[in-house]
Amino acid sequence: MDVLVLGTAAAEQWPSIYCRCDICCRVRRDGGRDVRTRSSLRIGERYQIDFGPDANWQMHRNGIDLFDLEHLFITHTHSDHFQFEEIVSKSHAIRANSKPLAVYMSVPAAEYLERILHTFDAQIEDEEDLAAWRRRFPVRALEYFRSFEIGELGVTTIKGSHLAEGMDQFSINYLIRLPDGRCLLYAVDTGYYQEEAWEYLRGKRVDILVMDCTFPTRRTEPRSFGHHTLASFLGTLERMREIGFIDGRTKVCATHFDIHQALPHGEMQALFDGSAVPVTVAYDGLAL
């Protein structure tokens, strides 16, 4: 099953659409790996993690579409990860797959969505139409630190160190067992884990780790909450190595970069090259 990095930007675009700073102008002029779209990950044809505002361009760029998508895992409801109107735009397709598109999210995220859903539902006046619409896009609320069998995947929900709208909406970092037995953790968005997450990771191991490093050039404390800095990212890798969660066979990728607190791709890769654990700076279109 192919795992494809669709986007690697944080909320701000690469280049940022309102910005003419030197960095944004250079990215606009030179393109390449520094053109980044908002973070998401495709797993095979039927699964995806997050659905941001760049989903349309991500499909064009990779020569794919969403026809076969059946299971959409949302990390949290920040707008760079979750565009509900775009998700349900499947209703406008003339020849779409007739299966439901299930949307998975944390319990607090689902409660938040339910509160704002009337702004979408309001467009559908008939009760039966509304019920049918909800059947086409069932929302499944997932508790933190639980495991589920979803389609061909084993899905475990790690509580991230990142808060979104509503009450205690911590992100979900998805720990996924692929049909070929490989395990991957998509740790976006997050910062340095809270102790309950460290306890939960003990005894587990991954083959692929894709992790938030939103602010590689920001100088802050090594255990930053919300997003990783370089120090926080490397400190997390070190502790993951100590507990055996990652090892020499784990492919580690950094992602979700903020354009104004990161570096061009080559310089950013050089920044990570001295680390004890080899790290690949992810880019849009990277296959894992």
Ligand SMILES: [Zn+2]
């Ligand atoms: Zn984000």
Ligand SMILES: [Zn+2]
């Ligand atoms: Zn976020």
